[in-house]
Amino acid sequence: MSSIERALASVHSRIDAAARAAGRDPASVQLLAVSKTFPAEVVAEAVKCGQFAFGENYAQEGVAKIAAVRALIAPGSALTWHFIGPIQSNKTRLIAEHFDWVQTVDRLNVAQRLSQQRPAALGDLQICIQVNISGEASKHGVEPADLAPLAREVSGLARLKLRGLMAIPEPDMSPERSRAQLRAMRELQDDLARQGFALDTLSMGMSDDLEAAIAEGATLVRVGRAIFGDRARKLPAA
Numbered sequence: 435m436s437s438i439e440r441a442l443a444s445v446h447s448r449i450d451a452a453a454r455a456a457g458r459d460p461a462s463v464q465l466l467a468v469s470k471t472f473p474a475e476v477v478a479e480a481v482k483c484g485q486f487a488f489g490e491n492y493a494q495e496g497v498a499k500i501a502a503v504r505a506l507i508a509p510g511s512a513l514t515w516h517f518i519g520p521i522q523s524n525k526t527r528l529i530a531e532h533f534d535w536v537q538t539v540d541r542l543n544v545a546q547r548l549s550q551q552r553p554a555a556l557g558d559l560q561i562c563i564q565v566n567i568s569g570e571a572s573k574h575g576v577e578p579a580d581l582a583p584l585a586r587e588v589s590g591l592a593r594l595k596l597r598g599l600m601a602i603p604e605p606d607m608s609p610e611r612s613r614a615q616l617r618a619m620r621e622l623q624d625d626l627a628r629q630g631f632a633l634d635t636l637s638m639g640m641s642d643d644l645e646a647a648i649a650e651g652a653t654l655v656r657v658g659r660a661i662f663g664d665r666a667r668k669l670p671a672a
């Protein structure tokens with residue numbers, strides 16, 4: 435068994451245990467493997483172990499890796515690539531042309547650009563709106579008060595399909611504070627459902643907090659280090 439195979443099995447058993455503990459079907463939680471900074475060969479190894487959804491934070495790195503991985507794996511393996519990093523306006527075309535999902539939409543002009551730049555032949559780009567759930571601690575994500583109007587605008591844009599919400603809770607806080615932020619996300623998602631939005635994705639939970647996120651209703655957990663190990667390259671704060 436390779437180390438990635440072992441790590442994936444271990445993350446899957448954490449997900450299963452957390453889902454069961456919360457009275458949820460483990461199949462209701464999808465694992466996104468966050469492969470930022472790791473080379474295509476490592477991603478191809480994960481594909482061999484049955485992992486098909488990957489997350490990348492940087493547009494150029496991601497696009498290069500998507501092509502490199504494709505060349506390494508069996509033809510016809512359908513991978514799903516999620517963009518999960520902060521979006522610079524001048525990168526929207528690259529993202530719209532190469533990714534399947536964008537989880538970090540937090541302002542209308544970025545959504546409009548993605549809509550205009552998505553090639554029709556690729557089908558709809560799947561969208562999550564990133565919410566700033568940690569207040570002052572983050573400059574990314576829409577403020578909760580501005581979420582519903584943004585969701586309404588995004589829903590009206592061609593070639594985008596709004597699927598749900600995404601959050602990155604503040605790092606290094608108490609378990610109670612962390613739980614409260616995760617719960618607040620679930621409540622925002624429920625509010626939107628009451629307003630008639632049909633959303634099926636709540637993206638939250640990473641290597642260190644996936645159990646808490648699943649207990650609070652996450653349907654997609656984004657896991658990097660627990661699968662691939664520590665990242666050698668130091669990243670700017672998200």
Ligand SMILES: *Cc1c(COP(=O)(O)O)cnc(C)c1O
Pocket residue numbers: 468470491518519602640641642656657658659660672
């Ligand atoms: C890096 C990253 C992750 C994965 O974090 P780990 O702690 O490595 O599991 C998840 N989500 C986002 C947005 C990230 O940037």
